[in-house]
Amino acid sequence: MLREAERAVIEMLWQRKLEQDAKGLPQSERHRNLEPASAEFICALVEGVGAKRMVEIGGSTGISTIALAAAARETSGRLISMEIDPARQSESRQTLGGLGLEPFVDYRCGDAALLLPDLGEMDFALIDCEKEDYIRFFDMLKVARGGIVVADNILSHDLKDYVAHVRKRPGVESVTLSVGKGLGLTRFA
Numbered sequence: 001m002l003r004e005a006e007r008a009v010i011e012m013l014w015q016r017k018l019e020q021d022a023k024g025l026p027q028s029e030r031h032r033n034l035e036p037a038s039a040e041f042i043c044a045l046v047e048g049v050g051a052k053r054m055v056e057i058g059g060s061t062g063i064s065t066i067a068l069a070a071a072a073r074e075t076s077g078r079l080i081s082m083e084i085d086p087a088r089q090s091e092s093r094q095t096l097g098g099l100g101l102e103p104f105v106d107y108r109c110g111d112a113a114l115l116l117p118d119l120g121e122m123d124f125a126l127i128d129c130e131k132e133d134y135i136r137f138f139d140m141l142k143v144a145r146g147g148i149v150v151a152d153n154i155l156s157h158d159l160k161d162y163v164a165h166v167r168k169r170p171g172v173e174s175v176t177l178s179v180g181k182g183l184g185l186t187r188f189a
Contacts, residue, residue, distance in 0.1 A: 058129030155182025
């Protein structure tokens, strides 16, 4: 469960993102963050299923990493946070360090395509990176039986190809939830 201090930092990061969007900054200069409602949801989901081995692909600039690290704290788990941009990952380390959440995170800086093959089986994965990489990274994940993959921005970016691809995979159950900008939730049966 997210604590009050964590919610306050999430709100501050969200407000910064909204201000950057309002200024019309180029995408490369904006912080991309999971919506607060989505963060609350994934934190509760991870705790509810008792996931211990988690990976986050992209998004390690704040909100999602806070939510997943807070869940890892509650499940006695560990989050592997993958980010290609060292500056964004450094900022995340500072933010999580200030919240006392850094001990629950293993930061890995680099291209997820090179990092994913070295991962073992995961109980939970969050995909929140460049949209054209969603299918490729989904296919690269090793997910435990009963494990869950959540993909952000399913509705806001109309990711029909990703949804169709995931739903064709044998042995999975998949739904799209209208939480935040749309979460694709896929459970490996």
